[in-house]
Every structure is written in C-alpha cells, then in structure tokens.
Amino acid sequence: MANAQTFETICALITPLNKKNIALGPETTFAVDLELDSLTVMDLVADIEDEFDILLPLNLLPDMETIQQVVDAVEKILASE
Amino acid sequence: MDLLDKFDATTALRDSLPFTKADPFTVVMDEIISETEAMIGGRHTILAGTNNYMGMTFNQEAIKAAKDALDKFGTGTTGSRVLNGTYGGHKALEATIADFYGMDHCMVFSTGYQANLGLISALGGKDDYIIIDADSHASIYDGCTMSNATIVRFKHNDVAHMEKRLKRIPEGANKLLVVEGMYSMLGDAAPLKELLEVGKKYGCMTLVDEAHSMGFCGEKGRGIAEELDVEHLVDFFVGTFSKSVGTVGGFAVSNHPKFDVLRYVSRPYIFTASLPPSVVASATAAIKAISRSGNRRAHLWENARSLHAGLKKAGFNLCTETAESPIIAVHLPDPMMGTKFWEQLLMEGVYVNMAAPPATPAGMFLMRVSVCAQHTSDQINEIIKRFITTAEKVGLTLNP
Numbered sequence: 001m002a003n004a005q006t007f008e009t010i011c012a013l014i015t016p017l018n019k020k021n022i023a024l025g026p027e028t029t030f031a032v033d034l035e036l037d038s039l040t041v042m043d044l045v046a047d048i049e050d051e052f053d054i055l056l057p058l059n060l061l062p063d064m065e066t067i068q069q070v071v072d073a074v075e076k077i078l079a080s081e
Numbered sequence: 082m083d084l085l086d087k088f089d090a091t092t093a094l095r096d097s098l099p100f101t102k103a104d105p106f107t108v109v110m111d112e113i114i115s116e117t118e119a120m121i122g123g124r125h126t127i128l129a130g131t132n133n134y135m136g137m138t139f140n141q142e143a144i145k146a147a148k149d150a151l152d153k154f155g156t157g158t159t160g161s162r163v164l165n166g167t168y169g170g171h172k173a174l175e176a177t178i179a180d181f182y183g184m185d186h187c188m189v190f191s192t193g194y195q196a197n198l199g200l201i202s203a204l205g206g207k208d209d210y211i212i213i214d215a216d217s218h219a220s221i222y223d224g225c226t227m228s229n230a231t232i233v234r235f236k237h238n239d240v241a242h243m244e245k246r247l248k249r250i251p252e253g254a255n256k257l258l259v260v261e262g263m264y265s266m267l268g269d270a271a272p273l274k275e276l277l278e279v280g281k282k283y284g285c286m287t288l289v290d291e292a293h294s295m296g297f298c299g300e301k302g303r304g305i306a307e308e309l310d311v312e313h314l315v316d317f318f319v320g321t322f323s324k325s326v327g328t329v330g331g332f333a334v335s336n337h338p339k340f341d342v343l344r345y346v347s348r349p350y351i352f353t354a355s356l357p358p359s360v361v362a363s364a365t366a367a368i369k370a371i372s373r374s375g376n377r378r379a380h381l382w383e384n385a386r387s388l389h390a391g392l393k394k395a396g397f398n399l400c401t402e403t404a405e406s407p408i409i410a411v412h413l414p415d416p417m418m419g420t421k422f423w424e425q426l427l428m429e430g431v432y433v434n435m436a437a438p439p440a441t442p443a444g445m446f447l448m449r450v451s452v453c454a455q456h457t458s459d460q461i462n463e464i465i466k467r468f469i470t471t472a473e474k475v476g477l478t479l480n481p
C-alpha cells in the first residue's frame with residue numbers, strides 16, 4: 001500500500017476524534033496537537049488494527065507520537081506479513 | 082531543569098481537588114477496632130473500603146499461628162527464597178495452597194504484585210506473545226513491560242475483540258493469555274468461561290489472577306474459575322494474601338510439570354527477601370479457615386446484595402447492574418463532586434475508597450465500597466443511610 005493511501009486511511013479514522021478540527025499532517029501529534037487521552041488512543045489503536053487487519057503491539061506505542069510514525073509502523077508490519 | 086518537573090501536572094491536579102477536612106491519599110487509621118471499624122481523626126468509622134472481604138485480619142487461629150511463629154522463628158528471614166529465606170513454614174504454606182487448589186505446584190512470593198511480575202516476566206520470552214485485558218491491574222502491565230514478549234491488548238471483557246487479535250498472531254508463536262477473575266475497581270466479573278475457551282482454541286497458555294475473587298467465589302473459595310467450573314482451562318493461577326487472606330504476600334499455582342524451574346529464573350521471586358515466618362503462618366491458617374468458611378461466604382454475598390440493592394433503590398449510579406462481587410462501585414459525575422462526597426461521607430463516619438484515574442477505567446471517578454463478611458446487616462443499613470445523607474449535604478442528584 002502506498003504511503004499516501006495509508007496516511008489517508010489513518011486520517012479518516014482520526015477525523016471523528018479531531019474535536020478542534022485542526023489540519024492533519026504527518027507531524028501532527030496525538031497527545032499534544034490532538035489532545036487525545038490514553039483511552040481514546042487505545043480505541044484508535046484498536047480501530048487501526050481492525051482497519052488493516054494487523055496487530056499494533058503495546059510495545060510500539062511509546063514510539064508512535066506522530067501520524068507519520070503510525071503510518072511507518074503500519075507499513076512496516078504490512079510489508080513483513 | 083529538574084527530574085521531578087515532569088510530575089508538575091500531577092501535583093497541579095492533586096492541588097486542584099478541594100479537600101478541606103480530610104484527604105483520601107493521606108488518611109490515617111489511628112486505631113483498628115475490628116475488621117469493620119476504625120478510629121479515623123477521632124471519629125468512630127465504619128470501614129467499607131478495605132479488601133478484607135473474608136474478615137481474616139482478626140481470625141483467632143491466624144493470630145495464634147503468627148504469634149507462635151514469631152516466638153519460634155523470629156521477626157524475619159533476612160534473605161531470598163533461594164538462599165536462606167525458605168523455612169519449613171514457607172514449604173508448608175506452599176503445600177497448603179497447592180492442596181487448596183488441587184494443583185501440583187505452588188510458589189509463594191513476597192507480594193501479589195511480585196507474583197504477577199515474576200510469572201509474566203519469566204514466561205514472556207522474546208518471540209512470545211502476551212495477550213491482556215485493557216483494564217488489567219498495574220502488576221500485570223508491569224510484568225508485561227519487564228518481559229521480552231510482544232504485548233497485545235484487547236478491550237475489557239470483550240471476547241470477540243480478543244478473538245480477532247488472537248487470529249492475527251503468527252501461527253506457531255507461544256501465547257500467554259492473562260485475565261483477572263474479578264476487576265477490582267468496578268467489581269465486575271470476567272466472562273471467564275468464554276475468554277478461556279477462546280484462548281484455548283487458539284493454543285494459549287492461560288493465567289488467571291484471582292486476587293479479588295479468591296475467598297468468596299466458588300464452593301471452596303478458590304475463585305471465579307472454580308465457580309464457573311473452568312479450572313481445567315487455567316494453566317496458572319495467581320493470587321494474593323493481601324485481600325481475603327488478611328495479611329500480605331502472593332502466590333502462583335500450576336500443574337505444569339516444569340513449573341518449579343521458575344524458582345531459578347523469576348527475578349521478582351529471587352531478588353527480594355522472603356515473607357516473615359509470622360506472616361507465612363497466619364496465611365497458612367487463614368487459607369485453611371477460608372476453605373471451610375461456607376457460611377461466611379454466604380453472609381458476605383448477602384451483604385453485597387443488600388448494599389447494592391439499597392444504593393440502587395436510593396438512586397445512586399452503580400457501575401454494575403447487580404452485585405457481581407463484594408465491591409460495589411458508585412459512579413460520581415466529576416472530580417469535584419467525588420472529592421466533596423468522599424470527604425463528607427468520612428465526616429459521617431464511613432470510609433470508602435475514592436478511586437480516580439489512572440487506577441480507574443475510562444477516566445471514571447468512583448466511590449469504591451467494599452464489604453466484609455463481618456459487616457452486620459445494621460452496618461450495611463447504616464452505610465446506605467449515610468450515603469443518602471451525604472448526597473443531600475453535597476448536592477448530588479439521585480435518580481431513584
């Protein structure tokens with residue numbers, strides 16, 4: 001899957017959580033920019049897992065602060081399957 | 082720059098809570114009158130926020146056994162279980178617990194926290210997967226962090242959500258499914274049968290933490306797995322002595338033939354001192370007492386049901402539809418109301434736990450009430466009455 005398409009798919013999942021309607025870019029952060037609490041992040045992770053039919057292990061979460069980092073992680077997992 | 086600066090937000094949050102007369106984080110029990118009463122700040126107070134479900138803290142046999150052990154073996158072992166810290170009492174306790182669970186092996190740890198840490202960290206190797214409920218206790222999360230495994234999390238008590246994730250784990254990988262029998266904040270029971278059956282279908286080994294179900298669930302008091310008749314689906318049980326057993330310590334039991342190797346590889350078992358002989362002796366006596374405490378169990382459940390019914394009738398917002406456990410959690414709308422309510426209730430002479438994030442799921446603010454087998458019906462009625470008075474005084478709207 002092309003990077004841009006993965007990015008779009010993930011943004012579509014984030015949109016309902018984007019309460020302040022900020023512009024989503026690769027460097028948008030979940031905690032600071034989107035102000036998502038850990039529970040919302042957990043639900044988002046589950047949605048991403050189901051959308052791509054993958055597992056995003058808990059171990060990876062500390063390294064996923066920006067949308068781009070999630071896109072990279074998802075693509076890496078998809079490529080390794 | 083200061084290493085403690087990163088906690089400024091926590092300090093600010095704490096300081097924002099409007100406590101004036103008492104503070105849930107610094108409450109001091111000046112005198113323990115019985116299993117169910119204490120003096121707090123000069124007030125005679127009903128204790129409805131302990132984990133003393135079976136009221137074992139003043140069990141006469143447990144007290145006598147502890148005193149004898151203190152006289153005979155001294156105040157402590159001063160060493161690890163694998164060095165000088167294993168006394169005859171530790172072996173006898175392990176035999177008692179193995180017998181209680183009808184299982185071949187038992188390891189006693191210095192706390193339940195360490196039992197989870199010790200098992201999960203040792204079992205979860207580099208290529209293994211650990212699957213946990215999102216609302217797991219901190220000791221389970223910390224055991225996962227300490228392991229080298231890949232950690233997969235599913236939504237609380239959601240069997241379908243878990244199964245979807247189990248399907249995605251590479252075939253052939255070793256998997257450990259970890260769940261609790263009863264969740265300690267909301268007092269909600271796990272759908273253990275379904276979780277374990279699905280776990281087994283996908284080849285998981287299973288670990289069930291019965292910390293808040295041992296003592297009063299099941300005919301013998303072994304926990305929810307006993308009650309649901311699914312113990313054969315459990316590879317490892319973890320438990321604690323700090324709740325129904327009335328003292329401190331933790332354990333793990335298993336029928337796995339290789340279980341004992343964990344004594345040589347589980348760091349939280351090895352690198353800490355063993356329990357003092359008096360604690361070991363009282364735990365042994367209390368577990369024996371629990372196994373023949375059918376009447377106490379029945380009374381505890383009566384207490385739980387009447388407290389739940391009374392609070393529900395009064396119009397409190399309860400976290401479970403029925404009394405699924407001796408833990409009855411009352412939902413409060415926000416931290417301010419929670420704080421005022423907790424404080425006023427204490428002034429009325431009832432101690433409960435104020436539970437707030439991150440200990441609670443979904444950012445909830447709770448009055449966590451827990452009952453004891455030794456509470457009388459009068460005390461339960463008093464608790465309900467004082468809850469209602471408190472609601473009036475702090476302006477909490479009830480919806481009967």
Ligand SMILES: Cc1ncc(COP(=O)(O)O)c(C=O)c1O
Nearest residue numbers: 192193194218265292321323330
């Ligand atoms: C589910 C669960 N597991 C383990 C523990 C730890 O028990 P202990 O107090 O013996 O460390 C607790 C208690 O806090 C618990 O609630």
